[in-house]
Amino acid sequence: xxxxNHDRSYDYGGIVAAHAAAAATADYPRExxxxxxxxLLDTLAAIVSGAALxxxxxxxxxxxxxxGRPAATILGTALRAPLAEAVLANGMAAHADExxxxxxxxxxxxxxxxxxSAISVGEELGTNGARLLRATILxxxxxxxxxxxxxxxxxxxxxxxxxxxYGPLFGAGYAAGSLMRFDAERFKILLNYLAQEASGLTTxxxxxxxxxxxYVFAGMPAMNGAKxxxxxxxxxxxxxxxxxxxxxxxxxxxxxxxxPAALTDALxxxxxxxxxxxxxxxxxxxxxxxxxxxxxxxxxxxxxxxETKRVRIYYNEDWYKVIGDKTQMPDVNLRYCMAVxxxxxxxxxxxxxxAERMQDPTVVAVGQRIDFLGPKPHLGRFDAQVEIETSxxxxxxxxxxxxxxxxxxxMSKVQVQEKALDLLTTVLTAGAAREIIxxxxxxxxxxxxxxLVALMVPRP
Numbered sequence: 001x002x003x004x005n006h007d008r009s010y011d012y013g014g015i016v017a018a019h020a021a022a023a024a025t026a027d028y029p030r031e032x033x034x035x036x037x038x039x040l041l042d043t044l045a046a047i048v049s050g051a052a053l054x055x056x057x058x059x060x061x062x063x064x065x066x067x068g069r070p071a072a073t074i075l076g077t078a079l080r081a082p083l084a085e086a087v088l089a090n091g092m093a094a095h096a097d098e099x100x101x102x103x104x105x106x107x108x109x110x111x112x113x114x115x116x117s118a119i120s121v122g123e124e125l126g127t128n129g130a131r132l133l134r135a136t137i138l139x140x141x142x143x144x145x146x147x148x149x150x151x152x153x154x155x156x157x158x159x160x161x162x163x164x165x166y167g168p169l170f171g172a173g174y175a176a177g178s179l180m181r182f183d184a185e186r187f188k189i190l191l192n193y194l195a196q197e198a199s200g201l202t203t204x205x206x207x208x209x210x211x212x213x214x215y216v217f218a219g220m221p222a223m224n225g226a227k228x229x230x231x232x233x234x235x236x237x238x239x240x241x242x243x244x245x246x247x248x249x250x251x252x253x254x255x256x257x258x259x260p261a262a263l264t265d266a267l268x269x270x271x272x273x274x275x276x277x278x279x280x281x282x283x284x285x286x287x288x289x290x291x292x293x294x295x296x297x298x299x300x301x302x303x304x305x306x307e308t309k310r311v312r313i314y315y316n317e318d319w320y321k322v323i324g325d326k327t328q329m330p331d332v333n334l335r336y337c338m339a340v341x342x343x344x345x346x347x348x349x350x351x352x353x354x355a356e357r358m359q360d361p362t363v364v365a366v367g368q369r370i371d372f373l374g375p376k377p378h379l380g381r382f383d384a385q386v387e388i389e390t391s392x393x394x395x396x397x398x399x400x401x402x403x404x405x406x407x408x409x410x411m412s413k414v415q416v417q418e419k420a421l422d423l424l425t426t427v428l429t430a431g432a433a434r435e436i437i438x439x440x441x442x443x444x445x446x447x448x449x450x451x452l453v454a455l456m457v458p459r460p
Contacts, residue, residue, distance in 0.1 A: 013243035015264045016142075017187040023138040024131055024178050032271045033444075036137045038416045041440040042101055042278050043094055043111035044075070044119070045423035048456055050096030051076025052427050053353065055214035059092030072120035075456040076427045083124055084227045087172075090116035091222035095214040097353055098331040099282040099423060103275060104382075104406075106147035106167055107155065110276055112218035113168020114139030117226040118175040122449035127179050129446030135178040137273055143171030144272040148262035153255035156202065156322065164217045165200020166254075172225025180233050189238030193228035195250040208328035209355070278416055280405040282352050284332040286319040289384035293399035294341055297388055300395075305342045305362070307390045311370040313338070314385040320372050330358050339367035349422065417441075428458055 028036075050056040051074070060074055063085035070080035074089040081089060094100055094112035101111040114136060122132045147154070147167030154163045173194045177187055204216040232238075242250040243260065251258035281288055290313050297303055313334070323334040330336050331352045340354075340363050341347045357363055376385055382401030387394060402409040411419070417437050424433035436455045439446060446452060 010245065010260075010264075012245065012260050012263050013188055013191065013241035014184070015267065016243065017184040017191070019267050020138060020142070020174050020178065020187045021182065021184040023141075024134055024181065026134060026268075028134070028137060028271070032137060032273060033133065034413075035273050035276075036133050036140075037440055037443060038278065038413065039101055039111055039140065039273060039276060040115060040133065040136050040443070041420050041437060042099075042416055043115035044436065044440070044456065045420035046097065046100040046112065047090050047094045047116065047119075048076040048428060049099065049349075049423040049426045050093035050214075053093070053096040054209055055096035055211045056089070056093030058211050059089035059214075059219055063089040071124045073123060073453050073457060075119070075453070076458070078457050083120060083230060084223050087116050087120045087226040088219045088223035090120060091218035091220075092211075092214045094222075095218040096210060097282050097349070098210075098284055099279055099349075099419075100218075101279065102277050102285050103144050103272070104277065104285075105275070106144040106272075107163040108143050108147045108167035109164060109217050110140045110143040110168060110171055110273075113221045113225065114143060114171040114175050116218065116222040117172035118179065119449065119453065121176045121179045121226060121229070123453045125179055126448050126450055129443035129449065129452070131179060132449050133443050135175040137271070138178050139171035139175030140273040140276060141171075141267075141271065142174040143167040144276075145263050145267075146170040149251055149259050150255045151257045151259040151262075153257040156318070159255070160202050161254075162200035162202045162204065162216055164204075165221050166198055167221075168218065169198060169221035169225050170194055172222045173228050174225075176226045176229035177232070180229055182229070182232065186232050188241055189236070190228055190232045191250075192238040192240075192242055193231055193236065194225065195242045197224040197228060198250075198254060205322065205327065210329050210331070213329065213332075275407045277407055278405050278411050278419075280403065280411060280419075281347060282331060282349050283337055283347070284323055286323045287332070287334050287337050288403040288405075289382060289399045289401060290315060290334065290386055291337055291341060291347060292403045293384055293386035293397040294338055294388075295346070296397040296399070297386060297395045298341070298345060300397075301392075303342070303388055303390055303395060304345070305366045307392065308342060308366065308369060308388055309391070310389040311338065311342070312373055312387040312389075313370065314373050314376045314379060314387070316379075316381050317374050324372065328358075330355050333358070334372070335367045335370050336363065338370055339363045342366050349426070428456065432456075432459065
């Protein structure tokens with residue numbers, strides 16, 4: 001529903017606030033609770049593994065440089081910081097390695113904004129696991145619905161504003177507000193402050209070290225969302241309903257074609273977290289389809305770098321603007337990820353994040369044999385075809401949009417737990433990692449979130 005056509009008398013703000021206030025004790029369907037656990041585990045693993053990477057370390061340096069009363073733990077470390085700064089550091093780590101989840105239609109990564117806010121506020125308050133889980137589910141709902149509400153005006157093609165920053169801000173704020181036991185009126189006040197913090201530009205695409213990108217996608221929105229909730233908790237008053245469809249409402253101020261109905265359509269009946277993807281590969285999602293097609297060829301034909309003459313990638317040309325040669329981050333650079341996979345036979349977590357290997361002569365030489373071409377007629381927007389010309393002949397593989405991990409082709413619970421184990425053990429012991437996995441699996445039985453947090457502090 002576009003701007004100018006919506007019912008301006010409809011109480012979007014009141015409906016959203018009432019839903020948020022009830023979420024802490026909502027009777028969610030079992031599939032929603034189970035999906036919430038998987039998204040929570042997946043993001044916590046991303047935070048822990050990201051704590052050892054450059055973006056995570058940058059967040060830690062900032063968070064511990066300011067002093068103040070420590071209120072929450074910086075996961076994957078023994079460091080503690082004031083609430084907002086701890087949320088920032090955990091957010092920076094959550095998106096540091098591109099292993100975090102994503103939601104296609106809203107163009108957001110919900111977990112890396114929501115979970116850092118929820119886990120830090122939950123630790124500060126000593127909240128129980130059931131409330132932490134429900135606050136997380138609410139955060140995903142609000143991330144996705146607000147990003148959808150900003151509409152087509154906030155896309156790569158039509159705007160320089162980054163939906164990846166705008167959406168998670170609201171998710172982080174609502175998750176924190178739920179844990180702080182806000183009623184509907186305080187959620188309305190909270191939205192006033194979240195609206196003032198709404199920001200983010202797509203200039204993150206020029207980041208070379210994943211630090212700015214982590215700040216835009218996660219660190220900034222997570223911190224600002226939690227901060228706004230803390231302001232309201234401290235007694236800050238609001239100024240009416242900023243979603244009221246009259247002159248100068250929030251959505252019209254931010255985008256030219258808002259879709260306010262996205263906020264309330266089937267709210268409480270359709271759960272957006274069920275449509276959220278969990279990544280199989282620790283890379284930008286637009287790389288997943290061509291990489292999966294390449295892996296099919298390697299698996300079926302044993303193709304190696306020495307016999308590869310040319311590699312042709314047929315793909316939607318818009319994606320090359322995001323994952324093409326101008327992108328200097330290894331895990332978001334299509335040419336590098338494809339070349340290093342051909343050289344090694346598979347893409348590993350380490351190779352996906354090895355900036356130095358982008359300059360390795362062997363990898364560069366293979367990369368120079370890769371051609372980026374437009375899509376073939378039978379390919380959809382997210383589909384890719386990879387063609388490898390070798391001394392033994394030419395091998396071709398198609399991959400549709402539904403790579404493993406997409407909501408339509410979900411990873412199993414065991415697969416998500418195995419992924420989490422791999423990520424967690426980059427920083428923690430295998431024993432601690434398994435305890436975390438088991439605890440999240442029965443999170444409703446945990447009386448205090450601090451028990452879970454304690455497991456994510458490295459043991460001497």
